[in-house]
Amino acid sequence: MPLRIQRDIKEVETILNHILNINSPPVARCRLLSSGFGPSHALNIAEDIVGHKECIGCGNCIDICPILAREPHRRDKTAQRTSMALETLVGEDCDQCDSCVLVCPQVDTTIKNYIVNRRMIEVMSRLEQRLGDEDEPELDLFVEEAITQA
Numbered sequence: 001m002p003l004r005i006q007r008d009i010k011e012v013e014t015i016l017n018h019i020l021n022i023n024s025p026p027v028a029r030c031r032l033l034s035s036g037f038g039p040s041h042a043l044n045i046a047e048d049i050v051g052h053k054e055c056i057g058c059g060n061c062i063d064i065c066p067i068l069a070r071e072p073h074r075r076d077k078t079a080q081r082t083s084m085a086l087e088t089l090v091g092e093d094c095d096q097c098d099s100c101v102l103v104c105p106q107v108d109t110t111i112k113n114y115i116v117n118r119r120m121i122e123v124m125s126r127l128e129q130r131l132g133d134e135d136e137p138e139l140d141l142f143v144e145e146a147i148t149q150a
């Protein structure tokens, strides 16, 4: 739902890469780098929310996170479906897959395109390197299931 004129990546590339390189859910910070609500939302409210960047609690980031998919018991801690809940439930165990950013309706398309075009190869090769790691048997199972369902 961001504004039509969105964040110019050249303005934020350095800080964006810094955010995406941290072992922590990146979606909230990417949301704050974005342009906020556009004027064409269909919410039935009187308040002018154009440009607001808050989490709308849609839960998309919670639903897509591979850590929470592999370890669903983590979700027992809270029923909240916000970026704050994601940070609490995942924390430093974040896989840095960037999926939460890609599914967030409050993140600019310019940022999503940058991730897909410039960062995904790195993400995939990092995950591939971890396949077969004896400390992470669930990752192998998760990838196997994803391939079977594709």
Ligand code: SF4
Residues within 6 Å of the ligand: 024, 025, 026, 027, 061, 064, 065, 066, 067, 086, 090, 093, 094, 095, 096, 097, 098, 099, 100, 101
């Ligand atoms: S593992 Fe992926 S989806 Fe989950 S918080 Fe980290 S970057 Fe977001």
Ligand code: SF4
Residues within 6 Å of the ligand: 027, 028, 031, 054, 055, 056, 057, 058, 059, 060, 061, 062, 081, 082, 083, 100, 103, 104, 105, 106
């Ligand atoms: S995906 Fe939804 S719940 Fe997650 S940060 Fe974005 S608006 Fe909030």
